[in-house]
Amino acid sequence: MMEFWLVAALLIAIAVLISVWPLIKPAVSAPDDTESEESANVASFRDQMADLDWQLQQGLVSSDEVEKLKLELKQKLADELGDEQQASAYSLLKKPGFALLIALIVPVSALFLYFKLGATTEIAVVNAMNNGNLNGGQVETVLKEWVAKRPENNQALFMLGSHYLRTGKLDEAVKTYRHLASISNGHPQVTAELAQVLFLSSNNVVTPEIRELYQQTLLKDSQNTTALGLKGIDAFTRGNYQEAITAWELALTHEVDPAARQSLSAGINQARSMLGDTVVALRVMIDLAPELGELPDDARVVVFARPAGDAKQPPLVAVPLSVGDLPREVLLDDNSAMMMGGQLLSSIESLDITARISLTGNAMSPDYQVQAKGVKTTATEPVRLTFTPAG
Numbered sequence: 001m002m003e004f005w006l007v008a009a010l011l012i013a014i015a016v017l018i019s020v021w022p023l024i025k026p027a028v029s030a031p032d033d034t035e036s037e038e039s040a041n042v043a044s045f046r047d048q049m050a051d052l053d054w055q056l057q058q059g060l061v062s063s064d065e066v067e068k069l070k071l072e073l074k075q076k077l078a079d080e081l082g083d084e085q086q087a088s089a090y091s092l093l094k095k096p097g098f099a100l101l102i103a104l105i106v107p108v109s110a111l112f113l114y115f116k117l118g119a120t121t122e123i124a125v126v127n128a129m130n131n132g133n134l135n136g137g138q139v140e141t142v143l144k145e146w147v148a149k150r151p152e153n154n155q156a157l158f159m160l161g162s163h164y165l166r167t168g169k170l171d172e173a174v175k176t177y178r179h180l181a182s183i184s185n186g187h188p189q190v191t192a193e194l195a196q197v198l199f200l201s202s203n204n205v206v207t208p209e210i211r212e213l214y215q216q217t218l219l220k221d222s223q224n225t226t227a228l229g230l231k232g233i234d235a236f237t238r239g240n241y242q243e244a245i246t247a248w249e250l251a252l253t254h255e256v257d258p259a260a261r262q263s264l265s266a267g268i269n270q271a272r273s274m275l276g277d278t279v280v281a282l283r284v285m286i287d288l289a290p291e292l293g294e295l296p297d298d299a300r301v302v303v304f305a306r307p308a309g310d311a312k313q314p315p316l317v318a319v320p321l322s323v324g325d326l327p328r329e330v331l332l333d334d335n336s337a338m339m340m341g342g343q344l345l346s347s348i349e350s351l352d353i354t355a356r357i358s359l360t361g362n363a364m365s366p367d368y369q370v371q372a373k374g375v376k377t378t379a380t381e382p383v384r385l386t387f388t389p390a391g
Contacts, residue, residue, distance in 0.1 A: 139163060140160075140163055140164075140167070143156070143159055143160040143163055144160065146159075146160075147160050152183055154180060154183070154184050154187075154190075157176055157179065157180040157183075158180060158189075158190065158193075160176050161173050161176035161177045161180060161193065161197070162193070164176060165193070165196075165197055165200075170197060170200055170201040171201070173197045174194070174197050174198060174201060177190060177193055177194040177197055178194060180194075181194050186216065186220075188216075188217045188218075188220040188221035188224055188227070189217075189221075189224070189226075191213045191214075191216055191217045191227075192213070192214065192217040192221075192224050192226040192227045192230075193226065194213055195210045195213035195214045195217065195226070195227065195230055196226050196230065198210050198213070199230060199233075204233075206230065206233060206234040206237060210230065210234075211234060213227075214226075214227040214230040214231055214234070215227075215231075218231065223250070223254045225251040225254050225255045225260065228247045228248070228250055228251035228254075229247075229248065229251050229260075229263075229264065231243075231247040232244040232245075232247035232248040232251070232264075232267060232271075233267075235247060236267070236270075236271055241271040241272075241274045241275050242271075242275065244267070244271045245268055245271045245272065245275075248264045248267050248268045248271070249268060249335075251264055252264045252265065252268070252335060252339075258319060258320055258321060259325075261336070262319070262330060262331050264335075265281075265331050265333055265335040265336060266281075266331055268335055269281050269331075269333060269335070278346070279333070279334075280333060280334060280344075280345045280346040280377050280378070281331055281332070281333035281334075282305075282331070282332040282333070282345070282351070282353070282375065282377065282379060282383060283329055283330075283331060283332075283381075283382040283383065284303060284329065284330050284331075284332060284353055284355075284372075284382065284383045284384075284385060285327065285328075285329045285382045285383070285384045285385070286301065286303060286321065286326055286327060286328050286329075286330060286355050286385050286386075286387075287326060287327040287384070287385070287386045287387070288323070288326050288327070288386070288387050289386050289387060289388040289389070291388070291389055292368075292387055292388060292389055293389075295323045295357065295359070296323060296359065297322060297323050297324030298322055298323070298324065299322060299323040299357055299358065299359050300320070300322060300357070300358045300361050300363060301320070301321040301322055301323060301325070301326065301355065301356070301357050302318055302319070302320055302321070302355070302356050302358075302363045303318065303319045303321065303330050303332075303353070303354070303355045303385075304316075304317060304318035304319070304353075304354055305317050305318075305332050305345070305351040305352065305353045305354070305375075306351065306352050306354075307343075307348050307350075307351060307352070308348075308349075308350040308351055308352050308373060308374045308375075309352070309373075309374075310352075311352070314340075314342065315340065316337050316340060316342050316343055316344075316345060316348065316351070317332050317333075317336045317337045317340055317345065318336075318340065319331075319332070319336065323357065329382060332345060332351075332353070333345060334346050345377055346377065348377055349376070349377060350374050350375060350376050350377065351374075351375050351377060352371065352372070352373045352374065352375070353371065353372045353375055353383055353385065354369065354370070354371045355369070355370050355371070355385045355387070356368065356369045357369075357387060368387045368388075370385045370386060370387050370388070371385070372384075372385060
């Protein structure tokens with residue numbers, strides 16, 4: 001923010017200099033200053049008037065012609081004196097006071113127009129998003145101010161709707177997403193979010209409106225993970241488990257959020273169990289010992305598994321987390337193993353499960369590590385891995 005104001009101040013200073021320079025630069029003197037132009041015009045007028053009187057006395061011109069010529073001379077003098085007055089008025093602009101007035105008007109006008117039309121609200125939103133010390137109410141206030149300033153801005157409405165969803169204000173989220181859907185011409189990401197919010201507000205029941213919304217989304221974006229997730233839930237609820245698996249597996253190939261991937265895997269495993277398939281899924285609870293102290297929330301955590309006793313083989317499955325996510329139960333199963341492109345967990349008898357914390361982001365050089373060896377893939381109880389100061 002400080003760099004912005006420094007650049008703005010520099011640009012305003014340049015604009016002021018450009019505006020006042022013509023008013024403060026020295027005037028170029030006329031080559032001949034012996035007689036003012038105004039005096040010369042008046043003297044010439046008098047000479048011409050006297051000459052006309054002499055011609056009249058000599059009978060060279062008639063009185064009517066003299067009157068007509070004198071009238072023309074008077075008009076000419078008036079025009080010339082008028083030009084001089086304009087030049088005199090312009091010279092007033094060269095006064096230091098007028099230059100000072102311009103120097104004040106330019107920055108004041110620039111600041112007024114910026115605060116009226118500029119991106120002050122947008123900058124406040126960026127600062128709020130980057131400031132981890134703001135509470136939900138403060139973030140909401142900033143987002144609402146942005147929407148008030150830009151009521152038809154899709155990004156502002158989307159961020160406000162997402163905030164309402166995160167904070168559990170479902171009614172406000174529904175209202176915001178409905179408005180956004182109406183002005184965005186049914187953008188698939190918006191209709192998907194609206195369907196999700198309606199699903200949560202209806203106590204996780206897929207209503208006809210929700211079904212229409214996720215179907216509308218998939219017609220425009222067949223890989224939308226939110227809509228595919230809802231399609232899977234809808235199919236599962238109706239007992240169509242294979243359709244649910246198909247939808248969730250497609251969503252799993254495009255979903256990048258670790259928590260969402262875990263939820264999809266759990267759903268796929270449950271649907272397979274309903275079809276009578278054998279499912280291998282190990283639950284691993286990752287936690288921090290109280291005596292470990294405070295660690296940065298963004299410190300990297302990785303949970304992975306290898307075949308038991310084979311430390312040289314690449315991991316069969318890996319789940320990324322951060323310290324801020326802990327405590328957290330993660331699922332290690334065939335779905336996550338398929339994403340690694342190796343063996344399935346169901347083909348392995350036992351595993352060595354490892355969890356690492358890296359404060360530098362390099363999981364190959366962990367600061368803390370905890371491990372459980374020889375875990376049977378048929379285990380039904382959660383495996384507990386707790387980081388300790390000695391870990």
